[in-house]
Amino acid sequence: MSKPLSKLLPVTCIAENELAAAPLSDAHRAWASANGFSGQSGKLLALPDGEGGLAGYAFGLGAAQNRSALVTGLAAAALPAGRYRLEGEIGDPTLAALGFRLGAYRFDRYTKAKERPELELPEGADGAEVERLTAAASLARDLINTPANDLGPDALEAAIVKFASERGFTSRVIKGDALLDENLPMIHAVGRASAQAPRLLDLSWGDPAHPKVTLVGKGVTFDTGGLNIKPGNSMALMKKDMGGAANILGLAHAIADAGLKVRLRVLIPVVENAISGSSFRPGDVLASRKGLTVEIGNTDAEGRLILADALALADEDKPDLVIDMATLTGAARVALGAELPPLYAREAGFAQSVVEAGMAVDDPLWILPLWPGYDTMLSSKIADVNHISTGGMAGSITAALFLNRFLDPETEWLHLDIFAWAPEARPGRPFGGTDQGLRAVYGALKTRFG
The missing domain is CATH 3.40.220.10 (Leucine Aminopeptidase, subunit E, domain 1)
Known part of the structure; x- marks a missing residue:
């Protein structure tokens, strides 16, 4: 009844x-x-x-x-x-x-x-758009809020594969030592210490004749900091370190549900940055898919390593646009706080359209520069690049500059360094895991490719 x-x-x-x-x-x-x-x-x-x-x-x-x-x-x-x-x-x-x-x-x-x-x-509301964006945000929030004991790499993979199946995406998983066979060594190195193997999820959707848009999301299901272990108060929220992956999935849902005229690819490297005898170490030099050697300055800066391999893979497909989201640096929060993630871009026009779309729907972003003068802060005496800067300044910018090296200079690329957490409730955002940048990027993509 x-x-x-x-x-x-x-x-x-x-x-x-x-x-x-x-x-x-x-x-x-x-x-x-x-x-x-x-x-x-x-x-x-x-x-x-x-x-x-x-x-x-x-x-x-x-x-x-x-x-x-x-x-x-x-x-x-x-x-x-x-x-x-x-x-x-x-x-x-x-x-x-x-x-x-x-x-x-x-x-x-x-x-x-x-x-x-x-x-x-x-009256007059676009019901399909309301449902689409509510579902996208709820998907991201549910994943971020789920603790790591119920959302480790295995469970996140299962959620992503289920997502793909329900929405008509094709999916492929590269897991464990197969990452080495397929030249994704930094994803493997970061995740190999966990009892659950590292992996890369590769999803595709849409008409191959349409412009290629590739989304990349950081999927660190929990970040201990590795051997550079985090203090307890810094580790408490690290279930949210897959917030980039969660928001990328929400964005992919909105794009596919709206039927935007793009050939969409979604790349999500999934790891747990755990501690064991096989942990990667400070001072190690890692090979990368791009061919650059990377000196490890701190194992707590693991997200940029897995993103770098995924971005290099994305670039090989000659996409028209690459967008990544990652809960990457505390420096971004020091600079702009919890509500205003920085956006980095090579092409100013589209970046500005993303910011304007976000401001219209209370999904704010702020453009920070890929300042070339800081590139030398990533120098290494024994490798092509160190993955962290030599000082404590401009941490979010230098992280973006590190990622910048792994894409062809001609590739159009946006990088969002998001927090993915609402420490206090505000309009449309209850306390806890939250969507950030999702509606802003979707709005700009809808205008460009709708």
Whole structure:
């Protein structure tokens, strides 16, 4: 027997200091005023129906100049389970619905699942786009939030293969010593200390006649730091070190679901940076797919090593565009904080379109330079390159410059150094693992290849 539908309640969106013009009854306006409600950002006020029941809610949007495009996510985060519709000053109906859906996200794998608030799609909203981007973000968040005991390399591989099968991608796995046979030595070196073998996932989708877009995501399921072991407080969040892979999968879902006219390839190196007798060491010199020899300055900078082999592989296919995402450096967080990942690009025009697309949907990015003057900071006396800089400065830039060496100079390339974690809840982003850069890149790709 189906569950009876709950009453559809209105959530009336009101800008700050605009209570007088809000589409409320005089009684509800007086009630809101008596309760100190004036449209403050994120404030939710229950409205009585005059019979001891609930007529709906008033929700504060805050001032226009400080308002997130996903502000309705704050309402969804605060509302109890039920069915709702948005009224009042909702702005772009697609963004209003998307913000609500993203704000209603809960990670409940390890707790008793609670019903979430449901939204009736506002008039004029693009329902397919809302569903597409909600699914993309939820996919990334679920993977990032899952701890490493349930999402090691084996489980992440299974999730990626399942993803590919359900969406019509072809998939191939190169695993263990086969990485050496297929000239992916740095992926092998980083992951060989784990009880679960390192591997590379190679997915393809779309018409081979369309422009080639290749996505690369860092898939470190847990990062101890290796022999340069992290202190406990730094290791606590390292289940999220596959956040680049998770966001790349979310982006791939959005691209395929929207049917963008691209030949899509997805490369995800998957490893656990563990410690054992076979760990790679500080001072080792590793071979790479590109042919460059790499001196290891610190085993806690493992992500750029696996990305370098994957990027070199991507480049051999002569793609029109390569995009990678990685939870790569703490330096990026020191420079720009948790909410604003840096973007590095060789081609300024497309990079700017990504930033503009992100700002429109509250998925902000900030362009930092591939500053050639810092390239000498990666010099080595015994190898072609050291994979970390000799000093503590410009850590995110030098990491990007290291990756830059593994692609042909003519290849169009974007690199996102993301955090993939919301240390505090904000509009459309509950606390925990989160999507970053996904909607920004998708929006720009949709304009370019839609």
